Structures are given as structure tokens and as C-alpha cells.
Amino acid sequence: EPEVTQTPSHQVTQMGQEVILRCVPISNHLYFYWYRQILGQKVEFLVSFYNNEISEKSEIFDDQFSVERPDGSNFTLKIRSTKLEDSAMYFCASEGHLYEQYFGPGTRLTVT
Amino acid sequence: EDQVTQSPEALRLQEGESSSLNCSYTVSGLRGLFWYRQDPGKGPEFLFTLYSAGEEKEKERLKATLTKKESFLHITAPKPEDSATYLCAVQGTTGGFKTIFGAGTRLFVKA
Numbered sequence: 001e002p003e004v005t006q007t008p009s010h011q012v013t014q015m016g017q018e019v020i021l022r023c024v025p026i027s028n029h030l031y032f033y034w035y036r037q038i039l040g041q042k043v044e045f046l047v048s049f050y051n052n053e054i055s056e057k058s059e060i061f062d063d064q065f066s067v068e069r070p071d072g073s074n075f076t077l078k079i080r081s082t083k084l085e086d087s088a089m090y091f092c093a094s095e096g097h098l099y100e101q102y103f104g105p106g107t108r109l110t111v112t
Numbered sequence: 113e114d115q116v117t118q119s120p121e122a123l124r125l126q127e128g129e130s131s132s133l134n135c136s137y138t139v140s141g142l143r144g145l146f147w148y149r150q151d152p153g154k155g156p157e158f159l160f161t162l163y164s165a166g167e168e169k170e171k172e173r174l175k176a177t178l179t180k181k182e183s184f185l186h187i188t189a190p191k192p193e194d195s196a197t198y199l200c201a202v203q204g205t206t207g208g209f210k211t212i213f214g215a216g217t218r219l220f221v222k223a
Contacts, residue, residue: 004155031209033211035211035213041215042213042214042215042216043150043156043199043201043213044213045210045211045212045213048208048209048210048211050208054208055208055209056207056208056209056210057208058210091155091156093155095209098161099143099144099146099161099203100146100158100161101146101156101158101211102158103148103155103156103157103158104155105154105155106153106154106155
């Protein structure tokens with residue numbers, strides 16, 4: 001059964017550093033999403049992406065964040081200058097034809 | 113603004129004791145209401161999509177229903193392996209398919 005994969009599973013970085021989180025969505029899916037979940041809190045929408053463009057972004061997704069699909073398979077989330085409050089679990093999801101989203105296992109980002 | 117509120121926050125059941133989880137929502141034009149299961153440290157796992165009021169979906173011991181303001185996830189004769197956090201989420205038809213999640217209901221099923 002196809003699944004969404006994410007790398008790395010855990011990333012530790014220093015405040016101010018850039019990080020790139022990678023996702024491989026399910027092939028033939030067209031809509032992709034990034035979410036974050038701070039420990040013990042709800043899943044928060046960051047951005048939706050379709051046809052190589054951002055469809056919608058939340059207030060969290062400020063100028064420090066960017067997404068791209070560089071090669072038709074990978075889907076990346078870049079945080080330019082990390083802050084302590086960016087520490088969270090980041091999930092990628094891809095959407096099937098009935099609007100259901102399949103989530104990856106997540107990348108735990110720890111900013112020190 | 114789209115909103116999702118889930119209740120209760122936590123629910124403790126004995127094995128075999130059926131119950132329901134509630135999801136109240138407001139959305140401008142419903143594209144879909146979704147139920148997910150999340151185990152600790154893992155990504156949400158898709159359970160159901162509901163598209164319009166009156167719709168019902170079933171899978172094993174779970175049944176999801178939808179009205180214009182609420183959705184219920186009914187759990188019949190739960191087993192310990194049903195212990196998890198159950199998340200409700202909505203997508204509106206406008207705004208680029210922003211998905212709003214509720215805080216979830218943590219379900220504990222004791223043998």
C-alpha cells in the first residue's frame with residue numbers, strides 16, 4: 001500500500017539555522033499539505049500546495065517558511081531561521097481522490 | 113472563521129462499553145469532515161470522510177455520522193487496541209482547502 005514518507009525522523013538544530021524537511025507524497029496525488037503539532041497540542045495547518053503553487057497558508061506560515069516541489073516527487077518545507085518556538089512535530093500529507101489525507105510519520109524538530 | 117470543538121477531552125471506557133465522541137463545527141461551505149486516529153508519536157491515520165448532513169460511514173467498531181453542526185464517532189464494544197486520540201477536522205470549499213483540526217478526544221479502553 002502506498003504511503004507518505006518523511007525525512008529525517010528527528011532533526012536537532014540551533015536557533016537561527018536553516019532546516020529543510022523532506023516528504024515524498026503518494027504518487028498520482030495532486031494536493032499536498034504541511035502541518036505542525038507542538039507537543040500536547042492540536043494539529044495546526046501550515047500550508048496547502050497544488051499545481052506547484054501555494055493554495056492557502058495559515059498565519060503561522062510567515063516569511064521564514066517556504067515550500068517547494070523541486071523534482072516532481074519530493075515536497076519540502078524550509079524554515080530559514082529557526083526559533084525555539086518552531087520546535088514541534090511536522091507532518092506532511094497528500095490528498096486522495098475522496099479528499100482524505102494520508103499523513104507521513106512526521107519529523108520531530110528540536111531547536112536549541 | 114472555521115472552527116472545530118471536540119468533546120469530551122478524554123474518555124475512559126471498559127472493554128465492551130459503547131460510547132460516542134462529539135465534534136461540533138462551523139465552516140463556510142463544507143468540502144469534507146474527517147475523522148482520524150492518532151497514536152502517540154505517530155501521524156494521524158485516516159478513518160472517514162463525510163460530505164453532507166445525514167451521511168453515515170462504518171468501519172469495524174466505528175461509525176461516523178454527520179449533521180449540519182455536529183459529527184459523532186460511535187464506538188461499539190471497544191477493545192483496548194482502540195485506545196488512541198481521535199481527531200476531527202473540517203475543510204471548507206473556499207480558501208484553498210485549509211484544514212482545521214479539533215484538539216481531539218483521548219480514548220482509554222481498559223480490559
